[in-house]
Amino acid sequence: MDEMLPVAMRKGCERGGGGGGGVVRCGYLKKMKTSRRKFFVLRAETAETSARLEYYDTERKFNSGLPPKRSIPLKNCFNINRRLDTKYKHVIALYTKDDCFCVVLDNEEDVDSWLKALLSLQHGEEVIDGEPPKPTFGNTGL
Numbered sequence: 774m775d776e777m778l779p780v781a782m783r784k785g786c787e788r789g790g791g792g793g794g795g796v797v798r799c800g801y802l803k804k805m806k807t808s809r810r811k812f813f814v815l816r817a818e819t820a821e822t823s824a825r826l827e828y829y830d831t832e833r834k835f836n837s838g839l840p841p842k843r844s845i846p847l848k849n850c851f852n853i854n855r856r857l858d859t860k861y862k863h864v865i866a867l868y869t870k871d872d873c874f875c876v877v878l879d880n881e882e883d884v885d886s887w888l889k890a891l892l893s894l895q896h897g898e899e900v901i902d903g904e905p906p907k908p909t910f911g912n913t914g915l
């Protein structure tokens with residue numbers, strides 16, 4: 774079953790389903806607000822669109838080319854970082870002027886890889902291996 778594969782090994786990431794191309798990472802994560810599992814897709818900047826984080830209800834909807842339930846352009850985020858939370862251990866928060874959108878990951882390794890990818894796309898540069906990703910601001914305990 775593809776759902777059990779590590780995020781980077783998923784077939785949907787390789788195919789780049791859902792249109793728009795530039796898929797960097799994809800996989801099932803939870804929205805912190807609802808605790809519901811959604812299929813998240815991190816897309817790189819292309820000639821047509823900026824780098825963004827999207828989510829779909831299911832991987833099947835992503836692969837069938839339906840539009841995402843939500844798309845967050847990374848250029849609109851003034852901060853992306855880990856979030857300390859009493860209920861969930863592994864959280865990444867994306868802060869925009871209007872909202873704080875949080876995703877819950879399964880383990881520290883996933884947090885590190887997703888955060889590194891998000892920050893490198895947001896800043897438009899590669900994060901050097903061995904160096905911790907540098908968010909715009911530090912942890913916020915909000």
